[in-house]
Amino acid sequence: MRTVVRPAVVAGVSAVLAGWIWAAGSTRAPLWVVTLPAVGAVWTLTLLHHGYLTGREWAHRRRRRGSRARRAAWAPPAGVRPPIDYPNVLRRPSGGAPVDHQGRYRATGVRLAVLPLLAVLFLTAHTVFLPDGGALGVGFVLAECLLLGSLVWTVWTEQHPSRPWVVDRVRAEFFRREMFLLLAGVGPYLGLTDQQAALVRDARLALLADAGPAALDRFAHLADQDADGGERDWRDEVWRRADEPALAAGGDLGDRMRTYLDHRIRRQRLYMELAAEKCERSEGALGRTVKGVVLTAVAVAVAYAVLLAAVPDGHEPPTATVLIALLAAGLPPLCNSVLAVQNLLAGQRLAVSYREARQELLGHENTLRRLLGQPEGAELARSFRALAMRTEATLTEEVRRWRITVAKPEFDAGL
DSSP: OOOOOOHHHHHHHHHHHHHHHHHHHHHOOHHHHHHHHHHHHHHHHHHHHHHHHHHHHHHHHHHHHHTHHHHHHHOOOTTSOOGGGSTTOOOOOOOSOSSOHHHHHHHHHHHHHHHHHHHHHHHHHHHHHOTTOHHHHHHHHHHHHHHHHHHHHHHHHOOSTTHHHHHHHHHHHHHHHHHHHHHHTOGGGTTOOHHHHHHHHHHHHHHHHTOOHHHHHHHTOSEEEOTTSOEEEHHHHHHHTTTSOSSOSSSOHHHHHHHHIIIIIIHHHHHHHHHHHHHHHHHHHHHHHHHHHHHHHHHHHHHHHHHHHHSOTTSOOOHHHHHHHHHHHHHHHHHHHHHHHHHHHTHHHHHHHHHHHHHHHHHHHHHHHHHHTSOOSHHHHHHHHHHHHHHHHHHHHHHHHHHHHHOOSSOOOOO
16 A cells, blocks of 8 residues: 655644644734634644545554464465466556545545534534624634535535546456456457467457446456347356367466466455455444444533523523533534445445355355366366356456445535
8 A cells, every 4th residue: 555644744734724823813913813714624624634544554554464364374385376477377467546546535535524514613613602703703604614615616526536446446356357367268268379369368458458437347248249249158158169178278277276266266255355354344433433423412412401401591601511512513413424434435335245255256266176176177177167257257246346336426425
Protein backbone atom coordinates (compact mmCIF):
# COMPACT_ATOMS: atom_id res chain seq x y z
CA MET A 1 0.00 0.00 0.00
CA ARG A 2 1.37 3.39 -0.96
CA THR A 3 1.86 6.08 1.65
CA VAL A 4 -0.87 8.63 0.95
CA VAL A 5 -0.73 10.76 4.08
CA ARG A 6 0.91 14.15 3.77
CA PRO A 7 1.76 15.42 7.29
CA ALA A 8 2.94 18.71 5.81
CA VAL A 9 -0.61 19.42 4.62
CA VAL A 10 -2.06 18.85 8.09
CA ALA A 11 0.67 20.95 9.68
CA GLY A 12 0.10 23.71 7.13
CA VAL A 13 -3.66 24.00 7.63
CA SER A 14 -3.17 23.79 11.41
CA ALA A 15 -0.71 26.70 11.26
CA VAL A 16 -3.19 28.68 9.14
CA LEU A 17 -5.98 28.02 11.64
CA ALA A 18 -3.79 29.01 14.59
CA GLY A 19 -2.78 32.20 12.81
CA TRP A 20 -6.39 32.98 11.94
CA ILE A 21 -7.50 32.51 15.56
CA TRP A 22 -4.68 34.81 16.74
CA ALA A 23 -5.57 37.48 14.16
CA ALA A 24 -9.30 37.30 14.99
CA GLY A 25 -8.63 37.52 18.73
CA SER A 26 -6.06 40.28 18.59
CA THR A 27 -7.55 42.58 15.94
CA ARG A 28 -11.28 41.86 16.36
CA ALA A 29 -11.58 42.85 12.70
CA PRO A 30 -14.94 41.70 11.24
CA LEU A 31 -13.27 40.01 8.26
CA TRP A 32 -11.10 37.79 10.45
CA VAL A 33 -13.92 36.97 12.86
CA VAL A 34 -16.55 36.21 10.19
CA THR A 35 -14.26 33.88 8.25
CA LEU A 36 -12.89 32.08 11.33
CA PRO A 37 -15.59 29.33 11.43
CA ALA A 38 -15.12 28.64 7.71
CA VAL A 39 -11.36 28.23 8.24
CA GLY A 40 -12.14 25.92 11.16
CA ALA A 41 -14.43 23.86 8.91
CA VAL A 42 -11.70 23.51 6.27
CA TRP A 43 -9.23 22.47 8.97
CA THR A 44 -11.66 19.85 10.31
CA LEU A 45 -12.29 18.36 6.87
CA THR A 46 -8.57 18.26 6.05
CA LEU A 47 -7.80 16.59 9.35
CA LEU A 48 -10.61 14.09 8.74
CA HIS A 49 -9.40 13.28 5.22
CA HIS A 50 -5.79 12.64 6.18
CA GLY A 51 -6.79 11.01 9.44
CA TYR A 52 -8.85 8.46 7.52
CA LEU A 53 -5.96 7.73 5.16
CA THR A 54 -3.57 7.38 8.10
CA GLY A 55 -5.92 4.98 9.87
CA ARG A 56 -6.44 3.01 6.67
CA GLU A 57 -2.71 2.55 6.14
CA TRP A 58 -2.13 1.65 9.78
CA ALA A 59 -4.96 -0.91 9.70
CA HIS A 60 -3.52 -2.42 6.52
CA ARG A 61 -0.11 -2.87 8.13
CA ARG A 62 -1.66 -4.36 11.25
CA ARG A 63 -3.63 -6.88 9.16
CA ARG A 64 -0.46 -7.81 7.27
CA ARG A 65 1.32 -8.50 10.54
CA GLY A 66 -1.64 -10.47 11.89
CA SER A 67 -1.93 -12.64 8.76
CA ARG A 68 1.80 -13.28 8.39
CA ALA A 69 1.56 -16.83 9.75
CA ARG A 70 -1.32 -17.79 7.46
CA ARG A 71 0.39 -16.29 4.43
CA ALA A 72 3.55 -18.21 5.31
CA ALA A 73 1.49 -21.41 5.59
CA TRP A 74 0.15 -20.81 2.07
CA ALA A 75 3.65 -20.63 0.56
CA PRO A 76 3.86 -23.40 -2.06
CA PRO A 77 6.39 -26.23 -1.65
CA ALA A 78 9.77 -25.69 -3.25
CA GLY A 79 9.01 -28.04 -6.12
CA VAL A 80 5.91 -26.18 -7.32
CA ARG A 81 6.71 -23.93 -10.25
CA PRO A 82 5.29 -20.39 -10.38
CA PRO A 83 2.99 -19.63 -13.34
CA ILE A 84 5.50 -17.44 -15.15
CA ASP A 85 7.89 -20.40 -15.46
CA TYR A 86 5.63 -21.88 -18.15
CA PRO A 87 5.80 -20.94 -21.85
CA ASN A 88 3.71 -17.95 -22.94
CA VAL A 89 2.64 -17.05 -19.37
CA LEU A 90 3.62 -13.45 -18.72
CA ARG A 91 3.90 -11.73 -15.37
CA ARG A 92 0.79 -9.72 -14.50
CA PRO A 93 1.46 -6.00 -15.11
CA SER A 94 2.00 -4.02 -11.96
CA GLY A 95 -0.95 -2.16 -11.53
CA GLY A 96 -3.08 0.66 -11.53
CA ALA A 97 -2.69 4.37 -11.76
CA PRO A 98 -0.44 6.19 -9.28
CA VAL A 99 -3.51 7.44 -7.44
CA ASP A 100 -4.88 5.16 -4.77
CA HIS A 101 -8.41 4.93 -6.17
CA GLN A 102 -9.96 3.06 -3.29
CA GLY A 103 -8.50 5.41 -0.70
CA ARG A 104 -9.58 8.54 -2.57
CA TYR A 105 -13.09 7.22 -3.13
CA ARG A 106 -13.65 6.18 0.46
CA ALA A 107 -11.99 9.27 1.92
CA THR A 108 -14.38 11.43 -0.12
CA GLY A 109 -17.33 9.29 0.97
CA VAL A 110 -16.37 9.61 4.64
CA ARG A 111 -16.07 13.37 4.26
CA LEU A 112 -19.53 13.58 2.72
CA ALA A 113 -20.93 11.44 5.53
CA VAL A 114 -19.55 13.87 8.13
CA LEU A 115 -20.50 17.13 6.36
CA PRO A 116 -24.16 17.12 7.55
CA LEU A 117 -23.00 16.50 11.12
CA LEU A 118 -20.64 19.48 10.99
CA ALA A 119 -23.35 21.67 9.49
CA VAL A 120 -25.72 20.79 12.34
CA LEU A 121 -23.03 21.45 14.94
CA PHE A 122 -22.19 24.86 13.44
CA LEU A 123 -25.83 25.87 13.32
CA THR A 124 -26.43 24.63 16.88
CA ALA A 125 -23.34 26.47 18.15
CA HIS A 126 -24.68 29.67 16.61
CA THR A 127 -28.16 29.16 18.07
CA VAL A 128 -27.03 28.13 21.57
CA PHE A 129 -23.94 30.24 22.17
CA LEU A 130 -24.57 33.27 19.94
CA PRO A 131 -28.33 33.86 19.88
CA ASP A 132 -27.78 37.60 19.42
CA GLY A 133 -25.78 37.15 16.23
CA GLY A 134 -22.68 39.27 15.82
CA ALA A 135 -19.75 38.73 13.47
CA LEU A 136 -18.94 35.28 14.84
CA GLY A 137 -22.59 34.23 14.63
CA VAL A 138 -22.69 35.29 10.99
CA GLY A 139 -19.48 33.34 10.47
CA PHE A 140 -21.05 30.14 11.81
CA VAL A 141 -23.99 30.52 9.43
CA LEU A 142 -21.66 31.16 6.48
CA ALA A 143 -19.58 28.13 7.47
CA GLU A 144 -22.74 26.01 7.51
CA CYS A 145 -23.60 27.25 4.02
CA LEU A 146 -20.05 26.41 2.90
CA LEU A 147 -20.35 22.86 4.26
CA LEU A 148 -23.72 22.18 2.67
CA GLY A 149 -22.64 23.77 -0.60
CA SER A 150 -19.52 21.58 -0.62
CA LEU A 151 -21.70 18.51 -0.06
CA VAL A 152 -24.08 19.33 -2.92
CA TRP A 153 -21.25 20.29 -5.28
CA THR A 154 -19.34 17.06 -4.62
CA VAL A 155 -22.40 14.87 -5.13
CA TRP A 156 -23.29 16.63 -8.39
CA THR A 157 -19.79 16.71 -9.86
CA GLU A 158 -18.42 13.32 -8.70
CA GLN A 159 -20.38 11.12 -11.07
CA HIS A 160 -19.49 7.41 -10.93
CA PRO A 161 -16.99 8.10 -8.13
CA SER A 162 -16.01 4.44 -7.69
CA ARG A 163 -15.35 3.84 -11.39
CA PRO A 164 -11.53 4.29 -11.32
CA TRP A 165 -11.27 1.84 -8.42
CA VAL A 166 -13.65 -0.66 -10.06
CA VAL A 167 -11.90 -0.53 -13.44
CA ASP A 168 -8.49 -0.84 -11.82
CA ARG A 169 -9.40 -3.91 -9.76
CA VAL A 170 -11.42 -5.67 -12.49
CA ARG A 171 -8.64 -5.17 -15.04
CA ALA A 172 -6.07 -6.57 -12.59
CA GLU A 173 -8.24 -9.62 -11.92
CA PHE A 174 -8.68 -10.28 -15.64
CA PHE A 175 -4.94 -9.96 -16.25
CA ARG A 176 -4.45 -12.57 -13.53
CA ARG A 177 -7.18 -14.77 -15.02
CA GLU A 178 -5.45 -14.69 -18.40
CA MET A 179 -2.31 -16.16 -16.84
CA PHE A 180 -4.17 -19.20 -15.59
CA LEU A 181 -6.26 -19.68 -18.72
CA LEU A 182 -2.93 -19.98 -20.54
CA LEU A 183 -1.49 -22.26 -17.89
CA ALA A 184 -4.42 -24.68 -18.11
CA GLY A 185 -4.79 -24.34 -21.89
CA VAL A 186 -8.50 -23.52 -21.69
CA GLY A 187 -10.84 -20.81 -22.92
CA PRO A 188 -9.40 -18.94 -25.92
CA TYR A 189 -6.24 -21.08 -25.71
CA LEU A 190 -7.93 -24.46 -25.94
CA GLY A 191 -6.12 -26.71 -28.44
CA LEU A 192 -3.69 -24.01 -29.63
CA THR A 193 0.01 -24.49 -30.27
CA ASP A 194 2.53 -22.33 -28.40
CA GLN A 195 2.85 -19.97 -31.37
CA GLN A 196 -0.90 -19.63 -31.80
CA ALA A 197 -1.41 -19.14 -28.06
CA ALA A 198 1.21 -16.35 -28.01
CA LEU A 199 -0.62 -14.46 -30.78
CA VAL A 200 -3.98 -14.79 -29.04
CA ARG A 201 -2.42 -13.77 -25.71
CA ASP A 202 -0.84 -10.61 -27.16
CA ALA A 203 -4.09 -9.57 -28.82
CA ARG A 204 -6.15 -10.13 -25.68
CA LEU A 205 -3.69 -8.40 -23.35
CA ALA A 206 -3.50 -5.40 -25.68
CA LEU A 207 -7.29 -5.10 -25.60
CA LEU A 208 -7.36 -5.57 -21.85
CA ALA A 209 -4.71 -2.93 -21.20
CA ASP A 210 -6.94 -0.19 -22.67
CA ALA A 211 -10.31 -1.64 -21.76
CA GLY A 212 -12.92 0.64 -20.25
CA PRO A 213 -16.01 -0.42 -18.29
CA ALA A 214 -17.96 -1.60 -21.35
CA ALA A 215 -15.02 -3.58 -22.76
CA LEU A 216 -14.38 -5.15 -19.35
CA ASP A 217 -18.00 -6.27 -19.23
CA ARG A 218 -17.51 -8.09 -22.52
CA PHE A 219 -14.19 -9.48 -21.31
CA ALA A 220 -15.89 -10.97 -18.28
CA HIS A 221 -17.84 -13.44 -20.43
CA LEU A 222 -16.32 -16.91 -20.36
CA ALA A 223 -17.28 -17.43 -23.97
CA ASP A 224 -16.31 -16.79 -27.58
CA GLN A 225 -18.73 -14.78 -29.68
CA ASP A 226 -19.75 -16.09 -33.08
CA ALA A 227 -20.28 -13.95 -36.13
CA ASP A 228 -24.05 -14.22 -35.74
CA GLY A 229 -23.91 -12.87 -32.18
CA GLY A 230 -24.20 -16.22 -30.43
CA GLU A 231 -21.78 -17.37 -27.75
CA ARG A 232 -19.84 -20.59 -27.24
CA ASP A 233 -19.28 -21.10 -23.55
CA TRP A 234 -15.72 -22.13 -22.73
CA ARG A 235 -16.95 -24.61 -20.11
CA ASP A 236 -18.95 -26.47 -22.73
CA GLU A 237 -16.07 -26.34 -25.20
CA VAL A 238 -13.86 -28.39 -22.87
CA TRP A 239 -16.11 -31.42 -23.44
CA ARG A 240 -17.30 -30.57 -26.94
CA ARG A 241 -13.71 -30.44 -28.17
CA ALA A 242 -12.53 -33.44 -26.20
CA ASP A 243 -10.16 -34.53 -28.96
CA GLU A 244 -8.09 -31.31 -28.86
CA PRO A 245 -4.48 -31.58 -27.59
CA ALA A 246 -4.45 -31.89 -23.82
CA LEU A 247 -2.08 -29.00 -23.07
CA ALA A 248 0.52 -26.94 -24.81
CA ALA A 249 4.12 -28.02 -24.55
CA GLY A 250 6.34 -27.02 -21.66
CA GLY A 251 5.63 -28.74 -18.38
CA ASP A 252 3.80 -31.96 -17.73
CA LEU A 253 0.19 -32.12 -16.63
CA GLY A 254 1.02 -32.85 -12.99
CA ASP A 255 3.24 -29.76 -12.74
CA ARG A 256 0.52 -27.52 -14.13
CA MET A 257 -2.09 -28.99 -11.84
CA ARG A 258 0.07 -28.41 -8.75
CA THR A 259 0.84 -24.85 -9.88
CA TYR A 260 -2.84 -24.17 -10.44
CA LEU A 261 -3.72 -25.63 -7.04
CA ASP A 262 -1.25 -23.53 -5.03
CA HIS A 263 -0.97 -20.31 -7.02
CA ARG A 264 -4.57 -19.99 -8.13
CA ILE A 265 -7.01 -21.86 -5.90
CA ARG A 266 -5.26 -21.83 -2.52
CA ARG A 267 -3.95 -18.29 -2.93
CA GLN A 268 -7.36 -16.91 -3.91
CA ARG A 269 -9.00 -18.85 -1.10
CA LEU A 270 -6.65 -17.21 1.40
CA TYR A 271 -7.38 -13.80 -0.10
CA MET A 272 -11.13 -14.37 0.23
CA GLU A 273 -10.74 -15.50 3.82
CA LEU A 274 -8.67 -12.47 4.85
CA ALA A 275 -10.92 -10.07 2.96
CA ALA A 276 -14.06 -11.50 4.58
CA GLU A 277 -12.51 -11.16 8.03
CA LYS A 278 -11.56 -7.55 7.34
CA CYS A 279 -15.08 -6.70 6.19
CA GLU A 280 -16.65 -8.45 9.17
CA ARG A 281 -14.40 -6.56 11.59
CA SER A 282 -15.24 -3.19 10.08
CA GLU A 283 -18.94 -4.04 9.96
CA GLY A 284 -18.89 -5.16 13.59
CA ALA A 285 -17.04 -2.03 14.76
CA LEU A 286 -19.42 0.30 12.91
CA GLY A 287 -22.45 -1.62 14.17
CA ARG A 288 -21.27 -1.32 17.77
CA THR A 289 -20.57 2.37 17.22
CA VAL A 290 -24.10 2.98 15.96
CA LYS A 291 -25.62 1.23 18.97
CA GLY A 292 -23.37 3.16 21.33
CA VAL A 293 -24.26 6.49 19.74
CA VAL A 294 -28.00 5.73 19.93
CA LEU A 295 -27.81 4.77 23.60
CA THR A 296 -25.69 7.84 24.36
CA ALA A 297 -28.16 10.07 22.51
CA VAL A 298 -31.02 8.72 24.62
CA ALA A 299 -29.07 9.26 27.85
CA VAL A 300 -28.06 12.80 26.84
CA ALA A 301 -31.64 13.69 25.87
CA VAL A 302 -32.90 12.52 29.27
CA ALA A 303 -30.14 14.44 31.08
CA TYR A 304 -30.91 17.56 29.04
CA ALA A 305 -34.60 17.34 29.95
CA VAL A 306 -33.76 16.95 33.64
CA LEU A 307 -31.37 19.91 33.61
CA LEU A 308 -33.86 22.14 31.81
CA ALA A 309 -36.57 21.24 34.32
CA ALA A 310 -34.20 22.22 37.14
CA VAL A 311 -33.61 25.73 35.73
CA PRO A 312 -35.85 28.29 37.53
CA ASP A 313 -38.14 30.39 35.39
CA GLY A 314 -36.52 33.54 34.10
CA HIS A 315 -32.96 32.27 34.62
CA GLU A 316 -30.37 31.46 32.00
CA PRO A 317 -29.42 27.77 31.84
CA PRO A 318 -25.94 26.97 33.21
CA THR A 319 -23.00 26.30 30.92
CA ALA A 320 -23.25 22.54 31.48
CA THR A 321 -26.83 22.57 30.18
CA VAL A 322 -25.77 24.52 27.11
CA LEU A 323 -22.98 22.05 26.36
CA ILE A 324 -25.35 19.12 26.78
CA ALA A 325 -27.74 20.85 24.36
CA LEU A 326 -24.95 20.97 21.79
CA LEU A 327 -24.22 17.29 22.41
CA ALA A 328 -27.90 16.35 22.17
CA ALA A 329 -28.15 18.13 18.81
CA GLY A 330 -25.02 16.47 17.42
CA LEU A 331 -25.56 12.83 18.37
CA PRO A 332 -28.47 12.00 15.98
CA PRO A 333 -26.62 13.28 12.88
CA LEU A 334 -23.51 11.49 14.17
CA CYS A 335 -25.50 8.26 14.09
CA ASN A 336 -26.54 9.03 10.50
CA SER A 337 -22.91 9.70 9.61
CA VAL A 338 -21.80 6.32 10.96
CA LEU A 339 -24.62 4.60 9.07
CA ALA A 340 -23.53 6.39 5.89
CA VAL A 341 -19.95 5.17 6.36
CA GLN A 342 -21.29 1.65 7.02
CA ASN A 343 -23.20 1.78 3.73
CA LEU A 344 -20.13 3.16 1.94
CA LEU A 345 -17.90 0.28 3.08
CA ALA A 346 -20.63 -2.36 2.47
CA GLY A 347 -18.75 -4.73 4.75
CA GLN A 348 -21.57 -7.17 5.38
CA ARG A 349 -22.46 -7.66 1.70
CA LEU A 350 -18.83 -8.03 0.67
CA ALA A 351 -18.12 -10.50 3.49
CA VAL A 352 -21.00 -12.70 2.35
CA SER A 353 -19.70 -12.66 -1.22
CA TYR A 354 -16.15 -13.48 -0.13
CA ARG A 355 -17.32 -16.31 2.11
CA GLU A 356 -19.39 -17.81 -0.70
CA ALA A 357 -16.48 -17.66 -3.15
CA ARG A 358 -14.13 -19.14 -0.54
CA GLN A 359 -16.48 -22.07 0.03
CA GLU A 360 -16.67 -22.79 -3.70
CA LEU A 361 -12.89 -22.59 -4.00
CA LEU A 362 -12.54 -25.08 -1.16
CA GLY A 363 -14.67 -27.54 -3.13
CA HIS A 364 -12.53 -26.99 -6.24
CA GLU A 365 -9.38 -27.49 -4.16
CA ASN A 366 -10.59 -30.82 -2.82
CA THR A 367 -11.53 -31.96 -6.33
CA LEU A 368 -8.12 -31.01 -7.71
CA ARG A 369 -6.33 -32.81 -4.89
CA ARG A 370 -8.30 -35.92 -5.77
CA LEU A 371 -7.38 -35.55 -9.45
CA LEU A 372 -3.70 -35.29 -8.54
CA GLY A 373 -3.90 -38.84 -7.21
CA GLN A 374 -5.13 -40.25 -10.52
CA PRO A 375 -2.91 -41.55 -13.35
CA GLU A 376 -2.12 -39.10 -16.11
CA GLY A 377 -3.91 -39.38 -19.40
CA ALA A 378 -6.41 -37.75 -21.72
CA GLU A 379 -9.28 -38.19 -19.27
CA LEU A 380 -7.33 -36.53 -16.45
CA ALA A 381 -6.40 -33.64 -18.73
CA ARG A 382 -10.04 -33.03 -19.65
CA SER A 383 -11.08 -33.24 -15.99
CA PHE A 384 -8.41 -30.69 -15.04
CA ARG A 385 -9.45 -28.33 -17.82
CA ALA A 386 -13.08 -28.59 -16.76
CA LEU A 387 -12.12 -27.90 -13.15
CA ALA A 388 -10.02 -24.91 -14.21
CA MET A 389 -13.01 -23.45 -16.06
CA ARG A 390 -15.28 -23.98 -13.05
CA THR A 391 -12.72 -22.22 -10.86
CA GLU A 392 -12.39 -19.28 -13.26
CA ALA A 393 -16.19 -19.04 -13.40
CA THR A 394 -16.30 -18.88 -9.58
CA LEU A 395 -13.70 -16.10 -9.46
CA THR A 396 -15.28 -14.17 -12.34
CA GLU A 397 -18.65 -14.33 -10.59
CA GLU A 398 -17.06 -13.00 -7.39
CA VAL A 399 -15.65 -10.05 -9.32
CA ARG A 400 -19.11 -9.40 -10.79
CA ARG A 401 -20.75 -9.43 -7.33
CA TRP A 402 -18.01 -7.18 -5.96
CA ARG A 403 -18.49 -4.67 -8.77
CA ILE A 404 -22.26 -4.57 -8.24
CA THR A 405 -21.70 -3.97 -4.52
CA VAL A 406 -19.14 -1.15 -4.69
CA ALA A 407 -20.05 0.62 -7.94
CA LYS A 408 -22.09 3.78 -7.40
CA PRO A 409 -23.51 6.24 -9.95
CA GLU A 410 -22.97 9.00 -7.36
CA PHE A 411 -22.23 9.45 -3.71
CA ASP A 412 -25.02 8.98 -1.18
CA ALA A 413 -25.53 11.99 1.08
CA GLY A 414 -28.22 12.72 3.61
CA LEU A 415 -29.11 16.05 5.13
